[in-house]
Amino acid sequence: MQTFTYYPGCTLRTKAKDLDLYARVSAEALGISLVEPENWQCCGGAYTTATNEVATKLSAVRTLMAAKDSEGLITVCSACHNVIKQTNYDISRNESMQNKVRQYLDLGEAYTGDTTVYHYLEMLRDVVGFENLKSKVVKPFKGKKIAAYYGCLLLRPSKALAMDNPENPSIMEDFIKAIGGTPVIYAQRNECCGGYITLEDKNQASKRSGAVMDSAENAGADMIITACPLCLYNLKKNSGSSLPVYYFTELLAEALGLKEDSNE
Amino acid sequence: MQRIGVFVCHCGTNIAATVDVKAVAEALGHEAGVVISQDYQYMCSESGQNLVKNAIKEHKLTGVVVCSCSPRMHENTFRKAAASAGLNPYLVEIANIREQCSWIHKDIASATEKAIILGRAAIAKVHLNTPLTSMESPVVKRALVIGGGIAGIQTALDIAEAGFEVDIVEKEPTIGGKMAQIDKTFPTLDCAACILTPKMVEASQNEKITIHSFSEVSDVKGFVGNFTVTIKKKARYVDETKCTGCGLCTEKCPMKKVPNEFNMGLDNRRAVYIPFAQAVPKVATIDPNYCMMLKNGKCGVCSKVCSAGAIDYKQTDRFVEQKYGAIVVATGFNPIKLDKYDEFAYSYCPDVVTSLELERLMNAAGPNGGTLLRPSDKTHPHTIVFVQCVGSRCDDGKGKQYCSKICCMYTAKHAMLIREKYPDTEVYVFYIDVRTPGKNFDEFYRRAVEQYNVHYIKGMVGKVSPKADGKIDVQASDLLAGEQLHINADMVVLAAAIEPDKTARPLATMLTTQMDTNDFFTEAHPKLRPVESATAGIFLSGACQGPKDIPETVAQASAAAAKAIGLLCKNSITCNPCVAHSDELMCNGCSACEKVCPYGAITYQDKEFRMPNRTTAVRRVASVNPAVCQGCGACTVACPSGAMDLNGFSNSQIMAEVDAICK
Numbered sequence: 001m002q003t004f005t006y007y008p009g010c011t012l013r014t015k016a017k018d019l020d021l022y023a024r025v026s027a028e029a030l031g032i033s034l035v036e037p038e039n040w041q042c043c044g045g046a047y048t049t050a051t052n053e054v055a056t057k058l059s060a061v062r063t064l065m066a067a068k069d070s071e072g073l074i075t076v077c078s079a080c081h082n083v084i085k086q087t088n089y090d091i092s093r094n095e096s097m098q099n100k101v102r103q104y105l106d107l108g109e110a111y112t113g114d115t116t117v118y119h120y121l122e123m124l125r126d127v128v129g130f131e132n133l134k135s136k137v138v139k140p141f142k143g144k145k146i147a148a149y150y151g152c153l154l155l156r157p158s159k160a161l162a163m164d165n166p167e168n169p170s171i172m173e174d175f176i177k178a179i180g181g182t183p184v185i186y187a188q189r190n191e192c193c194g195g196y197i198t199l200e201d202k203n204q205a206s207k208r209s210g211a212v213m214d215s216a217e218n219a220g221a222d223m224i225i226t227a228c229p230l231c232l233y234n235l236k237k238n239s240g241s242s243l244p245v246y247y248f249t250e251l252l253a254e255a256l257g258l259k260e261d262s263n264e
Numbered sequence: 265m266q267r268i269g270v271f272v273c274h275c276g277t278n279i280a281a282t283v284d285v286k287a288v289a290e291a292l293g294h295e296a297g298v299v300i301s302q303d304y305q306y307m308c309s310e311s312g313q314n315l316v317k318n319a320i321k322e323h324k325l326t327g328v329v330v331c332s333c334s335p336r337m338h339e340n341t342f343r344k345a346a347a348s349a350g351l352n353p354y355l356v357e358i359a360n361i362r363e364q365c366s367w368i369h370k371d372i373a374s375a376t377e378k379a380i381i382l383g384r385a386a387i388a389k390v391h392l393n394t395p396l397t398s399m400e401s402p403v404v405k406r407a408l409v410i411g412g413g414i415a416g417i418q419t420a421l422d423i424a425e426a427g428f429e430v431d432i433v434e435k436e437p438t439i440g441g442k443m444a445q446i447d448k449t450f451p452t453l454d455c456a457a458c459i460l461t462p463k464m465v466e467a468s469q470n471e472k473i474t475i476h477s478f479s480e481v482s483d484v485k486g487f488v489g490n491f492t493v494t495i496k497k498k499a500r501y502v503d504e505t506k507c508t509g510c511g512l513c514t515e516k517c518p519m520k521k522v523p524n525e526f527n528m529g530l531d532n533r534r535a536v537y538i539p540f541a542q543a544v545p546k547v548a549t550i551d552p553n554y555c556m557m558l559k560n561g562k563c564g565v566c567s568k569v570c571s572a573g574a575i576d577y578k579q580t581d582r583f584v585e586q587k588y589g590a591i592v593v594a595t596g597f598n599p600i601k602l603d604k605y606d607e608f609a610y611s612y613c614p615d616v617v618t619s620l621e622l623e624r625l626m627n628a629a630g631p632n633g634g635t636l637l638r639p640s641d642k643t644h645p646h647t648i649v650f651v652q653c654v655g656s657r658c659d660d661g662k663g664k665q666y667c668s669k670i671c672c673m674y675t676a677k678h679a680m681l682i683r684e685k686y687p688d689t690e691v692y693v694f695y696i697d698v699r700t701p702g703k704n705f706d707e708f709y710r711r712a713v714e715q716y717n718v719h720y721i722k723g724m725v726g727k728v729s730p731k732a733d734g735k736i737d738v739q740a741s742d743l744l745a746g747e748q749l750h751i752n753a754d755m756v757v758l759a760a761a762i763e764p765d766k767t768a769r770p771l772a773t774m775l776t777t778q779m780d781t782n783d784f785f786t787e788a789h790p791k792l793r794p795v796e797s798a799t800a801g802i803f804l805s806g807a808c809q810g811p812k813d814i815p816e817t818v819a820q821a822s823a824a825a826a827k828a829i830g831l832l833c834k835n836s837i838t839c840n841p842c843v844a845h846s847d848e849l850m851c852n853g854c855s856a857c858e859k860v861c862p863y864g865a866i867t868y869q870d871k872e873f874r875m876p877n878r879t880t881a882v883r884r885v886a887s888v889n890p891a892v893c894q895g896c897g898a899c900t901v902a903c904p905s906g907a908m909d910l911n912g913f914s915n916s917q918i919m920a921e922v923d924a925i926c927k
Binding site: 018165167168187188190215218219220 | 348396605606607611727729730731732733737
C-alpha cells in the first residue's frame, strides 16, 4: 500500500463533503493510503497571483513541507491544487523567495520545491493507472454519457500544473472510460464557470454557467462531473439547467461499489 | 630591420568621434619598426588607398597596419592596394578600431587608449608576418540543387541555360514542391499549375538537367569547386527507366485507404501512386508502409497489370556519388503542426482546416473537384472565418516569433476567390496587422476589402467551438470596436505559420553551413550577400533562407543561380593561403588534429626520419591537404605538441599580439 499525504482543504470539510468523503473511501479501496497532515490550514486561497509577496506563499509551503517525507501530496479541490502546485513550481525556481520563506517560517533549511504534488485525477492516472482502475470497477456506468467539466483552473497555467493539454485535455475523459461511461466532448469543457463573480453579479455567473451546461446538454450529456466545489456550485445554482452535476469522486466511489446510486 | 607603415582611418565620424585618431597615429609612430604613421578621413577611398600605396613605395615598407573597420569589411581592399604597390598582400594587418572600439565605447580617453593598444597588437603581429602565396584549385563544372520546388527548378533552369550540367535532388517522388499544391497565385490570380508545370517539364527535358526524384543527399565531402556528394536514391519499387506513367497500376491497386499527402490527407490514394497528373518524372512509386506485397508478400496486382514490367519489389536504396563545383540549397518550407493550438479545434473538427488544405479543397484537381465543400458533410459553407497568425508572431514559446510573411496575402486571395465564386458566402478575416508590402500587393488586399466586401476584423480568435448542429462558434475580440464577437461559422481556416523543412538541419550539418535559431539557413551577409551561405560554394535559394512568396523565391533562385554560374565559369579558384601545416619533427601522430578537422583535410603518413647516431626511424606524422583546409584553426588548438600551425595566424603571431595587449 502506497502512502500519500492528503490535503483536503477548507471547502471539502464544509460545502463539498462528498468530494472529500468519496475521494478517501475510493483511495482506500484502490490500495492508496491517504494521511492528512496534522493541523492543516488554508491552502493560501486566491492570493497565489501576487507573485512577489512572501505572505501569499507561506500557507502553501507549510502544506508542501508537511508532505516532504511521503510519496507526494494529493489534493482534490481544483483551487487548492492550483494554489499549491503553482506555489511549488514558482518557489522551486526562485531562490530568493526560498530564503524569504525560510526566514519567515523560521525553517532550519529552505524549502526548495521537492514535494511532488498530484491532483487526485493524476494519482488515478499515474499511480493507480486507469487500466488498473477499470479492473476494479464493479458497477460500470454502462451507456451513460458523461461530460467532464474541467473549468478554468484545473489545468492552467499549463506550464506550472503540467497535468494535461489545457485546450484539448483527456484525463477526465479517460477516467470516465475507466469507470465504464462514455465521455462527451463539448466546447465549453475548459471554460470558466463564472467563479467568484456569483458574489457580485448573479447575472454574469448564470450566463457563464448556463453556456457550459447548454454546451454539454447539446452534446448529449446525461450528467456532468467536476473536481471543483465552486464550479459545482455555479453549475447547480446559477445555470438554470437541470442536468445533474456530480463530483468525479462520487462516480468513482459508485463504480467501485462504495456508494449508493447517484443517478436519481 | 622591419619598415612598418601605420594608417589610421577616421571613417568619417564613425571612428573619429570616439577615438582621437591623431593621438593614435602619433603614439603608434613611436613603436619599434614603424617608419611612417598617418591618419586620413576615409582610408578605404581611392585617395586613402593611394596614401598607402605611395607610402609602401616611398618608404620601402615591409609591413602595413591599417587601423580601421573590421577586416571582414576592408581587409581585401587594403591587401589589393598593397599588392598593386608591390608588397605581398599578406603583410597587411587590420586593427579593428571601429566595431571593436569606437562603436562600443563612449569615453574618448579610454577608447583612444584601447585603439592604441589594438594598433600595437597589429604591429607586433605584422613583425612576424611572412609573405604568402595563394594556390589555385580546379572547379568541377557541375552544380547540385537540393530541393525540387519552384526555387530549385528555377535555379536549375538558369544554371542549365548558362551551359552547365546541373542535378536536382528531390526527396518526394515528383518535383514541384508546395507550388504544385497551390490553386491560384497572388496578386494576379493566375493558376499556379499553369505557370509551374511548364517549368517542371522544361526541367525534365533540358539535356543539362538530371532529376533525382525520391532521393536524398546522404553525404557531402570536399570544398568549394570540388564537392563530392553521395545521393541516396530511395527504393520506389518501380523501375524509372521502364515505367511509362500510364497509371494502370494506380487504378488497380486494391489498397485504397492511404492518406493522400498531395491533397493534405483530405482524400485517399493507393499504395502505388503518382502524386498528381502532371508529376515529373511521371513514374509510379510504391509506398512500402501500405503495399500488401511488400508487407506480407500477398497481392502483386500492380506487377500483373504493368505491361512495361516496371514493378520491382526487390528494389533497394541505391547510392550514387557525383562531383560538383557548387551546391544550391532549396529545401523550402512546411506549415507548422497545429497540435499546440487546440483552442482552434483543428485536431478534432474536420471543418477547421489549414490554408494549404483550403488550397486543395478549392483546386480543380483536389478532393472535391474544385467545389468548396465542408469536409464533414460535403455541404456548401455560407460563413467562413479566417484566422491569421496561427503560430506566427508568438512569444509564448508555442509558435514562431517571426512573421510568416505570406499569410496576409494568401488569406486575402482565399477570401477574394471565395467571394467571387460564392457570393452568398460571408467571409471574415481576423488579423493582428495586415502586412502587404510588395508590388501590387496592397492594392490586391484593398480590393478584397472594398470590392469583395470581405469583413476584416482586427483582433484574434480566442476559441473555436464545434456545436452539436454542425455549426462552429467562433469567439473573438474586435479590438477596434472593443467588443466580444461570436460568429456562427461553417468553416474556419487557419493561416498556420511556416517553418523550414525538417531535412534542412541535418543537411546544414553535412554542408557545414550555418542556421539561425529557427533553422533557416543564414546568408553570408543579410544585405550584401543574401544568396550565399558563409561556406564558400554553398548558395541559398527560396524559403530555406526565410519566409518568402513565389515572386521573391524565384528572384532569389535566379540570384543563387547567377552566383553559382559565376563560380562555375572559372576554371580554377584562388585558395586561401592561410591554411594549416604540420611540423613533422614535432608531430607525434596522435590523431588529435584529424578528429577535430571539419573538412577532412588531415591525413597521416609514415615517414623516415634521421635519428641520433646515424640511425633512422619511421614515424607516423600528420599532413594537411592545403586545397581542402579552410584555415579554421581547430587543429592548431587541438594539437598537444604544438606541431600544427596556421599560416598567417601562427602561434607565435597570436602570442605576440597577446603580449602587446598585456604589456
